[in-house]
Amino acid sequence: xxxxPDPIASVTQGVASAGIxxxxxxxxEAIRKLKHHDLAFIExxxxxxxxxxxxxxxxxxxxxxxxKDKNLRVLFQLxxxxxKLEEKKKFEEFANLQEKIRKKYAVDGxxxxxxxxxxxxxxxxxxxxxxxTSEKLxxxxxxxxxxxxxxxxxxxxxxxxxxKVREIVAKIHSNIPKTFIISSxxxxxxxxxxxxxxKVMPELPEYTxxxxxxxxxxxxxxxxxxxxxxx
Numbered sequence: 001x002x003x004x005p006d007p008i009a010s011v012t013q014g015v016a017s018a019g020i021x022x023x024x025x026x027x028x029e030a031i032r033k034l035k036h037h038d039l040a041f042i043e044x045x046x047x048x049x050x051x052x053x054x055x056x057x058x059x060x061x062x063x064x065x066x067x068k069d070k071n072l073r074v075l076f077q078l079x080x081x082x083x084k085l086e087e088k089k090k091f092e093e094f095a096n097l098q099e100k101i102r103k104k105y106a107v108d109g110x111x112x113x114x115x116x117x118x119x120x121x122x123x124x125x126x127x128x129x130x131x132x133t134s135e136k137l138x139x140x141x142x143x144x145x146x147x148x149x150x151x152x153x154x155x156x157x158x159x160x161x162x163x164k165v166r167e168i169v170a171k172i173h174s175n176i177p178k179t180f181i182i183s184s185x186x187x188x189x190x191x192x193x194x195x196x197x198x199k200v201m202p203e204l205p206e207y208t209x210x211x212x213x214x215x216x217x218x219x220x221x222x223x224x225x226x227x228x229x230x231x
Contacts (some may be wrong), residue, residue: 038074041104047081047093054080059122066138072145075101075109079116086117111148120152120181123212123221127179150175155184155193164192165199172204172222180207182220190218 039048054060054077063076078101085094102110115121128140144151153168172180182200184193190213197220201209204222212219 038070039077042097042100044093044096047085047097050084051077051081054084059116062125063121063141066134066141067145069145071105071109072112075105075112076116076121079113079121082113082117083119108148111152111154112145114154115148115152118183118185118217118219119212120183120219123219124179124181127221127223147175151177151179152181152183155182155189155196157186157188157192159189159192159196161192161195161199164196165203168196168200169203172207176224178224180222182222183218185217187216193218193220 039051042048042051057080060077060080064073067073067076078097082094082097085091085097098110098113101113105112124144125141128137150171153164153171155164168180168182182193182197184190197209197211200222201207207222207224209220209222211221
């Protein structure tokens with residue numbers, strides 16, 4: 001019975017046959033990249049190890065149960081990694097990883113990692129756990145990540161308050177999401193976020209809101225009143 005070729009053996013044989021003068025450390029690094037190819041683009045071994053550790057996280061266990069998309073799984077893991085780097089105050093590594101994510105997955109991918117990093121996924125899921133079947137929960141999570149720009153608004157320092165209010169109200173009226181999240185992380189943006197929420201709510205009488213605020217983060221969760229779950 002034939003077996004799959006050993007990728008590690010292939011690397012070492014390839015190096016030998018090509019006559020490449022690789023050090024033992026270079027070969028070990030190549031092997032590490034083969035073993036964890038989804039994370040190899042990070043390049044920093046310490047950050048890769050932190051990313052691997054996130055697979056032991058409770059949120060990861062929940063997410064992988066309901067999401068099979070490979071790219072979304074990687075982005076979710078990277079979001080947890082950014083959170084851990086922030087907790088460890090490894091700000092240089094945090095910034096480097098953000099930039100690598102942006103280059104590899106573009107702005108949409110960065111938004112997914114931001115959504116996970118800041119605990120927004122957990123808050124969102126808390127609002128939909130009443131769904132009676134796993135199938136419906138899978139659809140809800142799939143809808144969220146495929147339409148993240150329709151269900152989340154990230155407020156930055158450069159945003160114009162009135163323009164952002166119009167944008168959010170238009171998104172909600174067009175898509176009628178069960179849950180819509182408005183979030184910011186910087187002090188100036190947090191101030192704008194509060195103003196935006198105050199102006200948005202009178203335009204959305206069918207929604208209620210709840211908030212979560214820390215020193216560096218502000219989250220508003222808008223919930224549609226008596227909205228049946230999507231079919």
